[in-house]
Amino acid sequence: MIPELGTYSTILALCLSLVLSVVPMIGAHTGNKLWVDYARPLAKGVFAFLTLAMLCLGYAFLTDDFSVVYVANGSNTALPWYYKISAIWGGHEGSLLLWVWIQAFWTLAVAIKSRNLPLDIIGRVLAVMGMITSAFLLFILFTSSPFDRFLPNFPMEGGDLNPLLQDFGLIVHPPALYMGYVGLSVAFSFAIAALLSGRLDAAWARWSRPWTNVAWAFLTLGIALGSWWAYYELGWGGWWFWDPVENASLMPWLVATALIHSLAVTEKRGVFKSWTVLLAISAFSLSLLGTFLVRSGVLTSVHAFATDPERGLFILGMLIFVIGGSLLLYAIRAGSVKSESSFALSSRETLLLINNILLTVSCAMVLIGTLYPLVMDSLNLGKISVGPPYFNALFVPLMALMCIFLGLASVSRWKQTPLRLFVQQLWLPGVLALVAAFVSHGLYNSAFEPWVLLGLFLAWWIVFCWLRDFSNRLRQRGVMSGLLRQSRSYYGMLLGHLGVAVLVVGVAMVVLFVEHHDARMGPGDEVQFRNYTFIFDGARHVEGPNYISDMGRIRVLKEGQPYRIMYPEKRVYTARGMVMTEVALDPGLFRDLYVAMGEELDNGAWAIRMQYKPFVRWLWLGALFMTAGGLLAASDPRYRKQAQRDAQAAMPAQASQSS
């Protein structure tokens, strides 16, 4: 009964969202206020029914209702209750339901939070979001319903959730990533609404900025969580693989990063308007492209797509409709946009333009690298592999350039910045960064690595340049009042840029100073490196709720003194017979110790992998800084004040009309 209720409420949500995509749109077009007013209650209704559907699916999981195909494939009676809940988005059907539920959540948030927007804009924005919701709901109902049943003979025991996903990382990674992916649909909808209304002005950029910042922050967080999860769960200590699935999330991130910067220029200076719209369209289109790549199966093999094309074709159709439709609209409308101001070659505008060029070229590079093997294969030109050597060779120089310009941008001014100002302001940060890079490299490790030096230099360069700007701002009005006077947007920006520096340090250090030893270890054997001695004490059998495990015991000595004991595991999950490596970690701010167990060899000996990973935490720390920066900037009261001002400006007009 409950699963049928889930299907029913999904269908009701579809009906409401179809109305939402049509009625307010027509209302906004014809100026019919009553029709536009339908948008808000409809958005609430869609969210309510999808929440009900999610609850129904959760109920099916918690009660082990294996008559539901999706539950039978992805759960098991032995699964702990919290994994039963996260198993809701452990598979294709459920993760789509989560996606559309989050889409409904964003729609609801826009409906509630945007009371002060002009009615025709809010009508169009919500209608466009309703269209996206409808498309995904149609996709779910026609090709991938999580509520389908096995009838009449359903299994007594479920197939279990993939052991890889039985983990805290899975509980949090997909919702965060989807919040980001789907949040980009808000920027997209605002862009489409602005195009439709023909009002591509600074106000449009101001309305969509906080939303885009929040979506970007979640996307950053989601990618970082995925990287962290892969690091400790997959067992070989990598944190980024340039796998197509990762690229699918990196591409929207790169364009969204360009977008939040371009929105700033559009809002403050009234330039790059049509470019910003194009970025908003691209960011969401790349989210959809990522969905297509992951869901259609083209990544596994171009031919897998041909044998089971139903789902892939649906998303492909949607992709063509969204990209084609919005670009057509863009072509018709964006040509008439005029810039509101001019700027010189040496100015903050130009630097932000360079930021946008570098980010979009990086995104194009990732796109080319991801799709090239697929295209070559489908044209029968042979099979090639595009992997880390290619991406690193092109991505790293682009990002290094980015870091240099990021430092320059700190003290730049709008409109025009004399070149001598850059020299006068930034020679000191440059020299300091060079000295600090040499000193920090020398203090850490005497083995000279030019690439580490470059990485450290870039990180220090960003830090010192932005400190320069910060101290300039404080000097103007004394330290205390200066600290208070800076806006939350400014602190958010500062924090985000600092996050880039932290991330760069992490990448440079962990890539070049990692130390890694695979060894055959019998009881009593020891391996020594970097001040640490690892002594293997043997392994024993352990039983978990739904797995059996061999747990090794490794004593670690630090400079000869007992430091700690680590317990890496090799687990076999009984329902699927899947073998999993459970690594033992000793995390630290400056280094992780990482121990994984391989195969059992003879005489109680095991193959053990021990790694020393310097500064690996800084990767995710940097991403957390960026996330916090994005959220802080979005919370700036100035957006709300501006909205109130818009409302107040509307008041007298109403008074004069009614009198």
Added chain:
Amino acid sequence: MKWGSLLLLLMLAWPALAIESYDFSTADGERRYNQMVRELRCPTCQNQAISDSDAPLAADLRREVHRMIEEGYSDDYILEFMVNRYGDFVHYRPPFTSQTWILWFGPLVLLVLGALAVLRIARNRHITPVEVKAQQQELPSALSPQEQARLQALLKSAPQETQQETKS
């Protein structure tokens, strides 16, 4: 289970972990080995370097790489040997050929075009110092034509909005 592993990151690879211990006669050999097993792709796995894969073929390839490094062959020779045996597919660094030039030089061309665009846009919008002065002297409250238009639009849509406010 084509649709089984469905978390975005999950299509990464099969997680089984390969750990072996090879002895090397030189530290340089060990470094080259670690580099090379990360650049070679396991031909039978989904998307995995031979360093990470548990597949029997990947284990064979690791043994081959180890043997050839110990016998003193150069990196180029080993890579050529692997590519001859398994095709370009086995190497994560695609070759430079007439078919892959877009892959390698496309981003570079885009970057150059982007740089030209920056120069062009900035020159089209260029302002002389006199103009800067004139702009700076403009009153901050002066509205541009676009802002004027928006103000008019706001005033027009205002009654609807405030009614809506009082209702809700």
